[in-house]
Amino acid sequence: MTIAQHKVVTVHYKVVDVETATVIDSSEGGEPMTYLHGAQNIIPGLENALEGKQVGDEFEVTVAPEDAYGDYSDERIQVVPVAAFEGVEQVEPGMAFTADTEQGPVNLIVTEVTDTEVTVDANHPLAGKSLQFSVTVEAIRDASDEEVAHGHVHGPDGHHH
Structure with missing residues (x-):
């Protein structure tokens, strides 16, 4: 069986930042990752590289930003008033928040805090x-009709409802 649309795929992986050679994440010594192929559950560059592979295949692939998490954009940095964090006792750099916007939820990281303003990225x-x-x-298996309809893996290796 080969990896294709609507297959449930299980992989062991290691991901490294090319520029710094820093290991970002790895399943080594832990559980492998299981995902539904073709449902945009993983970054496009990795999903494309997995297409057509079979159980036992081992490979390396370098994924450019545009096929991973996108290019860095200064336009996604914003300075907001401290009052926007009403109810938060102390806002500090490194804190993560989710903002509800007209385009849906957006994850933000606080990068700087002054007495009156907070910079978020x-x-x-x-x-x-x-x-x-x-x-x-x-491992590779056929996805169930329910997994295909929901767009993710169910059961022991995936999402539970």
Whole structure:
């Protein structure tokens, strides 16, 4: 069986920031990742590289920012009044928040705080980074009709309702 649309795929992986050679994440010594192929559950560059692979295949792929978490954009940095954080005892750099916007929820990271203003960054933490993945395909199976309808894996390896 090969990886294609509507297959449930299980992989072990390691992802490294190409620029710094820092390991960002790895399933080594832990549970592999299971996802529904073709449902946009993983970054496009990795999903494209997995297409057509079979159980036992091992490979490396470097994914450019535009096929991962996008380019870094200064336009996604905003300065807002401290009052926008009403109810938060103390706002500090590094804190993460979700803002409800007209386009839906947006994840924000606080980067700077003054007495009156808070600078927030809506870029994904990995935006602008090229990522190198080392992947081993562990398992492939057909997705159930329910998994396809819901757009994600159910059961022991995935989402539970």
